[in-house]
Amino acid sequence: MTFAKGFDCASPCGGSGGAGAGSATVDILLSDHWLRSVNTFEPVPELFIADAEADAEYWVSWQLAWQCNGVSTTGIQLRFNGPAAPVIACMVGRIYNTDTGPATTWTETNMNTYLVVASNGSGANQDLDLKIEIEGLFMNGPNVGNFFLEAAPITNGQQVQIRKNSLLTYKRYFNA
Amino acid sequence: MPSWQTARSTADVSTSGTAFVDAPELTFVAEANAVYALRWNLPFETAATTTGIKFGLNGPAGFTLLLLDRFYMTSLSASIGQVSRLYNTGGPSTQVDAAAPSDQFSVGAALLANVTAGAVVMRFGSEVNLSLVTVLANAILQYRKVSA
Numbered sequence: 001m002t003f004a005k006g007f008d009c010a011s012p013c014g015g016s017g018g019a020g021a022g023s024a025t026v027d028i029l030l031s032d033h034w035l036r037s038v039n040t041f042e043p044v045p046e047l048f049i050a051d052a053e054a055d056a057e058y059w060v061s062w063q064l065a066w067q068c069n070g071v072s073t074t075g076i077q078l079r080f081n082g083p084a085a086p087v088i089a090c091m092v093g094r095i096y097n098t099d100t101g102p103a104t105t106w107t108e109t110n111m112n113t114y115l116v117v118a119s120n121g122s123g124a125n126q127d128l129d130l131k132i133e134i135e136g137l138f139m140n141g142p143n144v145g146n147f148f149l150e151a152a153p154i155t156n157g158q159q160v161q162i163r164k165n166s167l168l169t170y171k172r173y174f175n176a
Numbered sequence: 177m178p179s180w181q182t183a184r185s186t187a188d189v190s191t192s193g194t195a196f197v198d199a200p201e202l203t204f205v206a207e208a209n210a211v212y213a214l215r216w217n218l219p220f221e222t223a224a225t226t227t228g229i230k231f232g233l234n235g236p237a238g239f240t241l242l243l244l245d246r247f248y249m250t251s252l253s254a255s256i257g258q259v260s261r262l263y264n265t266g267g268p269s270t271q272v273d274a275a276a277p278s279d280q281f282s283v284g285a286a287l288l289a290n291v292t293a294g295a296v297v298m299r300f301g302s303e304v305n306l307s308l309v310t311v312l313a314n315a316i317l318q319y320r321k322v323s324a
Binding site for chain 1 (some may be wrong): 179208211213240241243253256257258259260261267285287289322323
């Protein structure tokens with residue numbers, strides 16, 4: 001699934017659309033597989049916006065390869081987290097748990113909170129790469145800090161992985 | 177940071193077979209040991225509502241990660257998605273909302289961690305043998321080298 005890319009432009013992209021200059025598009029690739037077996041959320045390493053600027057708005061996209069390991073019914077759950085008091089944290093996404101679906105699709109439209117959890121339950125293809133796609137807007141509030149994607153297995157003790165070369169792309173295109 | 181590059185088709189391409197065939201204008205040459213993000217927007221037609229289409233990729237051997245997904249509308253209000261981890265794989269869309277000349281549409285995206293340099297090309301095929309499917313002109317494949 002792809003989404004509208006209305007904020008894409010050749011980098012650097014600045015000047016139009018807001019009072020502040022835009023920024024270059026940033027790509028980050030996960031340098032190694034990330035494993036988690038505990039069902040409490042932990043930030044996925046590397047794939048985050050470091051030091052998101054106060055009052056800045058970001059277009060953000062993750063393309064992730066994920067696996068459940070050892071148990072075919074293991075699901076993955078996701079959450080966004082970041083500096084306190086965001087203005088907008090709106091994401092849409094799709095988690096595949098088999099090659100042909102069903103996929104969990106969600107729209108995260110809560111403002112001022114990171115609390116909504118997207119999850120994918122049983123039926124995952126064991127030990128095979130599956131896909132997660134997320135795209136959205138993050139407008140930070142007054143606090144500088146990291147904007148994370150957090151993940152965990154649904155069932156404690158059952159391992160999930162985010163695979164090497166999973167991709168985060170983001171661009172700051174507007175400053176209030 | 178490289179920006180998106182676009183390969184755009186100028187002519188319709190068709191097949192009546194279920195085997196994958198190239199959409200020859202939707203291609204680019206991948207460098208060795210580079211990671212690419214890909215996405216595509218593909219208008220198409222099929223001969224009957226019961227004839228679906230399938231899309232896949234072909235490219236140089238030796239990738240360390242290939243993960244693509246496609247999103248097909250099977251009616252005006254229903255869709256299916258599919259994941260592939262290999263070249264020349266992926267099932268068909270099973271049906272479409274309306275037969276030719278009604279335009280249908282499919283989108284998709286992929287991550288490719290390449291090892292060997294070579295051409296990457298979009299491929300397509302029919303769900304039903306001897307039932308025509310056509311990828312229409314102005315189809316777009318976009319690609320961007322994320323890292324060397």
